Amino acid sequence: MLKIYHAPFSRSVRILWLAEEINLSYQLESFTLFTAAMQTPAFLKVHPQGKVPAIDDNGFVLWETSAIIEYLVARYSDGALLPERASQAGATAVQWMEFAENQLTVIMAEIVAHGGILPQERIIPALVERGNSLAPQLIQIVEQALDGKLYILGDRFSAADIMLGFGLNIATYLEFVSHATPNCQAYCTRLANRPAYMRANAA
Numbered sequence: 001m002l003k004i005y006h007a008p009f010s011r012s013v014r015i016l017w018l019a020e021e022i023n024l025s026y027q028l029e030s031f032t033l034f035t036a037a038m039q040t041p042a043f044l045k046v047h048p049q050g051k052v053p054a055i056d057d058n059g060f061v062l063w064e065t066s067a068i069i070e071y072l073v074a075r076y077s078d079g080a081l082l083p084e085r086a087s088q089a090g091a092t093a094v095q096w097m098e099f100a101e102n103q104l105t106v107i108m109a110e111i112v113a114h115g116g117i118l119p120q121e122r123i124i125p126a127l128v129e130r131g132n133s134l135a136p137q138l139i140q141i142v143e144q145a146l147d148g149k150l151y152i153l154g155d156r157f158s159a160a161d162i163m164l165g166f167g168l169n170i171a172t173y174l175e176f177v178s179h180a181t182p183n184c185q186a187y188c189t190r191l192a193n194r195p196a197y198m199r200a201n202a203a
């Protein structure tokens with residue numbers, strides 16, 4: 001069975017959410033973020049940085065959220081959650097998945113982590129300042145992209161929404177998403193009402 005290396009409230013929630021969307025069975029190996037348990041030799045063999053998410057699919061180990069999502073969609077679903085990669089729609093999906101992780105989530109997570117939850121010796125206060133100055137522009141990009149759309153690729157929910165929704169949830173917690181960004185706010189509510197999202201967050 002698929003094993004998902006997971007920590008509550010972390011990026012690995014995205015993998016649980018995807019698995020729930022495609023009715024894929026999984027077992028969890030759960031950690032508390034930033035603890036020594038994530039830096040053991042055994043776990044570093046799974047993820048060389050000691051991070052989550054990672055998966056072990058009957059001996060095949062994979063890390064990095066986007067790679068895991070693309071793999072699971074391609075291997076274990078009817079493919080409906082991602083357009084054909086070689087198509088223009090597929091390229092747009094990859095664009096939003098990359099933006100969701102490498103721009104939006106990195107910045108939001110840095111604000112939270114370096115704002116206090118990292119162990120003291122890892123905190124870099126300048127990253128909070130940088131994040132706070134970049135965040136409004138990142139949210140505006142999503143706000144405009146969602147104009148007139150239910151989901152980031154159009155009318156249909158996709159894996160790109162899973163990637164983006166996670167980053168926007170942190171942005172909501174940080175109050176960069178608010179009544180002043182109604183498209184993002186309605187989108188987050190739409191995503192949070194999905195049964196698969198609820199099951200993943202309750203796991």
Ligand SMILES: N[C@@H](CCC(=O)N[C@@H](CS)C(=O)NCC(=O)O)C(=O)O
Nearest residue numbers: 010011034050051052053064065101
């Ligand atoms: N780009 C990576 C980021 C992975 C990542 O930073 N995960 C965080 C949790 S959200 C983590 O495990 N942090 C532990 C640490 O930094 O020690 C991905 O999307 O998988």
